[in-house]
Amino acid sequence: MTTSVTPDADIQRFQLDVSGMSCGSCAARVESTLNKVDGVRASVNFATRVATVDAPAGVGATQLCRVVTDAGYPAQLHAQQAAEPDDDPDARYARSLMVRLAVAAVLFVPLADLSVMFAVVPDTRFAGWQWVLAVLAAPIVTWAAWPFHAAALRSARHGVATMETLISIGVTAATVWSAYTMFFGTSPGVSAPDSDGILDALLGSDSIYLEVAAGVTVFILAGRYFEARAKSKAGSALRALAALGAKSVSVLLEDGSEMEIPATELKEGQRFVVRPGQTIAADGLVIDGSAAVDMSAMTGESKPVDAAPGGNVIGGTAVLDGRLTVEAAAVGADTHFAAMVRLVEEAQTQKANAQRLADRISAVFVPVVLALAVLTGVGWIAATGDVHRGVAAALAVVVIACPCALGLATPTAMMVASGRGAQLGIFLKGHQALEAIRTVDTVVFDKTGTLTTGQANVTAVVAAAGWGSAEILELAAAVESGSEHVVARAVLATLGDERRRAVSDFHAETGNGVTGTVDNVHVSVGRPAWVARGRVVPADLAAARKDGESRGETVVFVSVDDVVCGALTISDTVKDSAAGAIAALHEAGLRTMLVTGDNARTAEVIAAQVGIDEVVAEVLPEGKVEVIETLRAQGRVVAMVGDGINDGPALARADLGLAIGRGTDVAIGAADIILVRDDLGAVPLALGLARETIRTIRTNMLWAFGYNVAAIPVAMAGLLNPLIAGAAMAFSSFLVVSNSLRIRKFGSRR
Structure with missing residues (x-):
């Protein structure tokens, strides 16, 4: 369960798991429903299916869940992401889709062959051919397509239309039209009743779209299956991070004996023993023993760190050799490790401006598409009298228009980026960091503890x-x-x-x-x-x-x-990585500066060692803020890198704040990005990760918008077969998610 208190003591923050959302417009509806509750502010992320809600003291989690459930989307308090793959909701959803997809695909192959043959070559029809097609199609358009129909019905009960509405209407319309054609149309051995005008065209048509109804179901199921698989992979970094936490811990008792207890029961001040290969259960102080500690889980660095009496260790890291006795200083949700996991989760649940725009578009997109489909069908029939072409064009509009890719464009990329960043020791606090970084042109460094080791x-x-x-x-x-x-x-x-x-x-x-x-x-x-x-x-x-x-x-x-x-x-010794990091920033075309409270001569010597040309020395914390404000007044977009208390105001005032994770709580709290590695190479790496994510989001949005803008007119013009439209729509969503997954490889060759 995730519940926290925001800086306003009267406001509580809840996170809710919301099921039943199938598209961006669903998420927009849930968000709108929550925001109608007095005093409530909510943001719903479709990719993670999590609603983040700030509510006044009088509004409890139970009431919020009931409000969302009444809107047609079952909700419950959000639980921490599970470490085991079997507990991954996207993985479970993918498995359920796979069963439906397998059945639908097996039946679709003979259905498609027979349906096309009977429609194109009526002489091949035999007595009872309609029932053969109906038996093959029924399981596909009912049971296999039921997730779409159920979502559409749920939305209809609340007077809204979603992307599932488009799919359900498309499948149902194609099925009903085919049934009319097969059982009441003109075909060998079947006499149509006398009629005229439009009715003649309707009853005399040999159009059979069962293969379209079944094909759309198969293709969209396939798209949703691969989409769920891809989203599961996108969240795998966070699940892997959460899995690194210790499950149990050997507590040292007063008589010197040990007792193993669940790590969740460890209390502050208790002493525990960590042996080679075990994970340190909590942040604490080493009381006895020495060992090499693998910090890669937290910092992305493979080089072990030596731990000895008097030194601090971080929960979630592993002891490679030696035996340590540690006194717990921070346990459970208060550990550095837990804070990092929360940062990744919060980053994944926040929305970028681009995603908010996509949500607003999705909310009105579906009704517009339905109207366009009706106009298309009526227009073709009125202009040509060809009901076949009118129905085909209308179905194509409905099927091709599903803007699933639009709803996935931003959150999926953000999920992958935050997870990959965690693996590299780079923690993005949210989308603001990504949106600010694309225009950063100046990077300001503090000296002590940032460019230098801080071990004076x-x-x-x-x-x-x-x-x-x-x-x-x-x-x-x-x-x-x-x-x-x-x-x-x-x-x-x-x-x-x-x-x-x-x-x-x-x-x-x-x-x-x-x-x-x-x-x-x-x-x-x-x-x-x-x-x-x-x-x-x-x-x-x-x-x-x-x-x-x-x-x-x-x-x-x-x-x-x-x-x-x-x-x-x-x-104080300059960090070995400082010169290389500055050089990398210069290669990227960024301006660098050193701003420090130390004396000018010392600052100039340090700056010369690392390759920084511009130095502002002997400034107080407010002086650092003034430097940043001056740069911003000049039109510069400034990133600040620091670690100390006196860096907090500057980190908060900069367009982008990057805090060294071993710095003070003030610096970490004020920053947008936390670097838990001592290696300053993480600075250009963090900037590169953010830029790569922004590029991916732009590509996704361009494809999602461009796909719908280009495809709908083609469908209205009658130039797009509904079956091809269904395949293209499913492929569009899969392409967006797959493009986002490329971020998982970022920095692998650094």
């Missing part, structure tokens, strides 16, 4: 006269203990826990530094310009700053009671 080391401690280096380090570490910044981690790692002093009145000023009270003195640690404001900086500290920055290192000052008394030089 203190390389030098310089103390002013009268102060000791050890004391300066201890005071700085005490204040930095309340921060999660890279500088803080470097200082704390250098000092060690045994020498750490207590701090009170801690305060962090984002982008500048931290302050606090240690041993009754006020200590500030941060950017030199911020710490030294209004204070005298000793010459040896100024020299240390200049020397460190010239080497591309970061320098922070330490002050005690308004006296600048120390300088810490901190070195």
